[in-house]
Amino acid sequence: MRREWLWTGVVFGLSVGCGGEEATPTPEEIHCAILSPGAAAVACGRMSVQIGLDGPVARVELLAGEAVVATADVPEPMRSVTVEWDTTAVEDGAATLTARAFDPEEREARSEAVTVVVDNTAPVVAMGMDRYALIRGIGPVALAIEDATLATVRVASDLAGVVYDGPVDPAAPAFHWDTTTVEDRIHRLTVTATDAAGHSATLRDFPVIVANHGEEYAATYDPSAQVYVPEDYRTVDFHTRGSVPTHPGVFRIISRLTWDPAAGWMLQYTLGEGLCPHRGIPFVTQEGDAGEIVIELSYDMLPSTTVRLFPDEVRRPTTFPSNDDPATFGTFFGHVAPLEPADHVGQRVPIRMQFVLIDEPPPA
Numbered sequence: 001m002r003r004e005w006l007w008t009g010v011v012f013g014l015s016v017g018c019g020g021e022e023a024t025p026t027p028e029e030i031h032c033a034i035l036s037p038g039a040a041a042v043a044c045g046r047m048s049v050q051i052g053l054d055g056p057v058a059r060v061e062l063l064a065g066e067a068v069v070a071t072a073d074v075p076e077p078m079r080s081v082t083v084e085w086d087t088t089a090v091e092d093g094a095a096t097l098t099a100r101a102f103d104p105e106e107r108e109a110r111s112e113a114v115t116v117v118v119d120n121t122a123p124v125v126a127m128g129m130d131r132y133a134l135i136r137g138i139g140p141v142a143l144a145i146e147d148a149t150l151a152t153v154r155v156a157s158d159l160a161g162v163v164y165d166g167p168v169d170p171a172a173p174a175f176h177w178d179t180t181t182v183e184d185r186i187h188r189l190t191v192t193a194t195d196a197a198g199h200s201a202t203l204r205d206f207p208v209i210v211a212n213h214g215e216e217y218a219a220t221y222d223p224s225a226q227v228y229v230p231e232d233y234r235t236v237d238f239h240t241r242g243s244v245p246t247h248p249g250v251f252r253i254i255s256r257l258t259w260d261p262a263a264g265w266m267l268q269y270t271l272g273e274g275l276c277p278h279r280g281i282p283f284v285t286q287e288g289d290a291g292e293i294v295i296e297l298s299y300d301m302l303p304s305t306t307v308r309l310f311p312d313e314v315r316r317p318t319t320f321p322s323n324d325d326p327a328t329f330g331t332f333f334g335h336v337a338p339l340e341p342a343d344h345v346g347q348r349v350p351i352r353m354q355f356v357l358i359d360e361p362p363p364a
Contacts (some may be wrong), residue, residue: 030055140174172220214358261291
């Protein structure tokens with residue numbers, strides 16, 4: 001009797017368990033993951049983000065940081081959805097993306113984070129040197145480009161065509177140029193930089209001086225490195241001269257006069273040999289008020305009337321004459337005169353003269 005009672009009780013208990021209130025089923029789990037873009041991808045503009053799904057997902061959200069930047073309903077089971085992210089709404093730089101999925105009961109699942117680089121700004125392009133700087137030899141030419149995702153640069157010379165078109169290191173931007181293959185003179189470079197997001201910017205006509213057979217020489221000023229108009233300017237010599245020594249074999253002269261353009265001075269600049277235009281041989285004269293006058297003159301550009309002024313003993317077929325006498329052919333001079341002195345009586349403006357002497361290259 002005792003065994004039968006115990007057995008009956010077990011049966012009774014099972015019967016109650018089956019016939020009573022039903023147990024709540026365990027919810028099916030949901031999962032999500034960012035399939036694309038991948039880590040470290042460059043994001044710009046409106047970007048498609050693919051989110052993988054698993055389980056009964058009803059809605060997904062895309063977060064950049066903790067801000068919801070895109071949402072999508074999932075009306076039927078899907079393996080993935082794609083949402084559009086307007087990257088222009090966030091700052092350039094690293095952005096952390098996370099996907100968030102919800103089931104019909106608003107239970108939530110999060111994906112692992114993916115960090116991308118937002119870049120909606122074009123590069124800022126500059127050269128890593130001053131205008132009219134000297135460059136020579138074979139090797140890297142420095143750039144100063146601000147862009148974290150800088151990818152390529154294209155560099156063209158107005159005289160030599162494209163000199164580089166390829167990848168560049170954003171941490172230390174530079175381009176390779178074999179300057180020994182081009183002529184020693186002023187080259188105006190146009191540099192186009194493109195970043196990984198496809199943005200590009202161009203720096204145009206940046207002047208550099210290729211000088212594989214030349215040097216820059218410091219000018220000696222007389223009386224000083226400024227232009228000054230005295231009260232008695234009508235009766236005294238108040239012009240400024242800068243000079244550098246000559247030497248045999250100079251084929252090309254590049255001289256640059258600079259001053260503050262905001263000062264409002266119109267200046268005349270004459271380049272020649274000797275002491276000055278009145279006690280020497282002037283080659284060429286230019287005028288300007290923009291703060292810069294650049295003269296590039298090779299021997300073969302001299303008119304025959306000027307060449308005939310050179311004595312036979314110093315005349316050369318392809319290079320400027322030279323001797324040890326500063327009063328004749330021992331110096332190249334740059335002569336500066338204000339064209340409107342009456343407007344600047346008692347005023348002065350600092351100036352700087354740059355002289356680069358290019359020697360005739362040796363025979364090939």
